[in-house]
Amino acid sequence: MTGRRRFSFPRPFRTATALALCTAVAGASLAGCGVLPGGSTGVREPVTVMTFAPEGTRATNMPGMPAMAQAYAKYVNAKGGVDGHELRVLTCNEHNTTSGAAACARRAVAEGAVAVVGSYSQNGRAFMAPLEGAGIPYIGGYGVSEEEFTSYLSYPVNGGQAALLAGNGRQLADSCRRVSLVRPDTIAGDNLPVLLNTGLSQGDGRPSTDVKAAEDATEYLEEAARARDEAGDEKGCVTAVLGERTANFFDSFRRLPEEDGEGVRISSVLSSVGQPLIDRTGGAGGPFEGAYMTGWYPDAGDSRWGVMRQVIKDHAFGDDRIDPADAGVQTTWIAYTVLKKVIEALDRATITPGAVSHALDTGVSVDTGGLTPALRWRFEDMLGVPGFPRIVNPHVTFQVVRNGRLVAARPGFVDVARTMSQVPIV
Template identity: 70%
Template sequence: MTGRRLTSLLAYITTSAAGASLLTGCGVLPGATGGSREPVTVMTWAPDQTRATNMPGMPAMAQTFARWVNSQGGIDGHELRVLTCNEHNSTAGAAACARRAVRENAVAVVGSYSQNGRAFMAPLEAAGIPYIGGYGISEDEFTSPLSYPVNGGQASLIAGHGIQLAGSCRTVSLVRPDTLAGDRLPELLNSGLRKASHRGAVDIPAVEDAAEYTAQASRAREKAGEEQGCVTAVLGERTQTFFDSFRRLPEQEDGGGGRGGGAPGEDSGEENGAVRISSVLGSVGQPVIDRTGGAHSPFEGAFVTGWYPEAGDKSWAPMRKVIQEHAFADNRVDPADAGVQTTWIAYTVLKDVVEALDDDTISASRIAHALDRGERIDTGGLTPTLRWKYEDLLGAPGYPRIVNHEVTFQVVRKGRLVAQKPGFVDVGETVLSAP
């Protein structure tokens, strides 16, 4: 064999081996989408492995969504590239994630969680990067002209929760984080309670990342009283810790308490003389109920206000199918988790907008402009049709950019979160009336 033929043979073998290594795993070349358009790069961030609220399912859902759309040829021929970032529940972490999004030319931040709105919105605004479908935990998500929320945030949840509780609770104790974001919660809850001429809740601030809440639990139960009393806790991931402290309280104060001292009976709302517990989605959800005993959970019978239909609703079927086929048994991607659900809806918005632009190049400014001029997003019944034109904004003080002000009333029955009342409840006027 001549030297030239040997060299050619070696080159062929090397090229074939490289191609084979690229084809391992998914069976396609990484990034191959079948289209020739430029990739679309976005970022999703959330805190993980912190002492407070963690949302690892949100970046995991973003990666799952990307695997799905890229297996279908991308979004309108654009490969979707998802950057993820641990926000660490800190202002420094949030700012670092935002700066990385700018540095890596992300055209949007999608389906993310952070309480540190001021830290992340400033870098995004300076670079003109839209923030699509954040979790709704910071006020900046509802004030920045570059934020496009898909739900009504904590404001709608808490105001709606007041309405949900008003018909069943004579007295309400609210245990909430002693933080800037937590300071608004009593006003919002009271705005809902007062819709039914109910007196305001007793406000009990608590450290967000405490290891136990015995003192706050005791005070909350005492103030709620023994007859038609309700204890509401909105502490994010630490809500479970609070109710663990609550159920361990001596039983003499509430006449026996019922089911762990806090959640008697079924979901009828009829009073049985014991203190009833309640919360909102994100602080209590199906994953928490499953972890704490299902039908024997201390949350049995609890009232819960959510943004979206119950997890078993048929509207979630497309998301469930994508998770089943593309999450690869990643247990962070729980279809009943509110963070995962919000991320799915946020990426639905992104997909719709990119398809509507129908161009080889997608930029941050073009996405923001499309949303501002009134691109309508159909989420398949998970929310009302979303649109962010000026006339669609609620304009509530502190939350002017809310466009979805509908919530759902749910209850824990036999270990499952189910609808207490069918359909959505519009709480826009209640949010507007909050001080």
């Protein structure tokens, strides 16, 4: 016996009953009867968490994230749970609204969630306040709200939009003489030009032209024409970061007269464009062929995603909401990898929000199988730059569309910590 016994979600029973049963067995040790150090029984309570994301809205939708969370729960529960704990996943539609985000957070509190994991919301202030009030950690958000990188209870797994834009600037700096950035006309969008320009300043690129656009428009012909005109015809680039509406923008861009701007190259980041969109728009014959892309993780065809792909195949049962090439699905997978490591490190019968955040604060290190560098959230591990102090993973990947597939433009990760540290305070 190892002294550590795992159960497949038994019903709780009283300690006295358990001890009586043990003493009735000749020579039985306490460890053999499922009694853990400290005298508690081996019954491990279920762990409840929540994943929320917008679904069915006119703007950005991320249905694959809660679907991936549910598939992950089926995967670990089929193997006896996480360190003997049944994983219960609550999902919630935050509707891309402040009231929706706040409602999801309040539900997490009311239903005893020990963490919110692998979620998406632009409404950081609305959801972080209820979570902070209840001491519930936020693990592995998508990285689109300021609070994800400032709240003491947020544990990001990537560098968010900030790292992508700084990285995109780095990627374009030596290839594009002039760059137009098409971005949402929102408060969150106002930060994007300065991030891109800081990356551009690392090479020969000049500051970008800022082209503001409605976040939920159905076409962008006027913005596309301006972006292409400002980029010029030779060594010019247009990069668009409009979330789900990026596809609408590039459709408008494609419909501009062909005789103008033939030399302009397009670009984006993998929170706005991914393999599913490239496939839907014609693959190698579509508008994204040759496009530069900046992402957080290895390209979707990388073998390091093999376990995730197998889990989707075995436990999602054809759920078409889950695409393994989607950055949201990938982020949720990594966030649940973090949760699993933390629960295993705690090795206790009852998991609480405070125990989870304390473990993260004091140095639990998470190996994600090469999908990110090793993750750890001690104070000394954080980037600490103004506006994004809690970033612990300032790494991005440079990718390009070749023959209709997103592939690595260069091997490995690119560390944009230095670039981000030079972003001026606005």
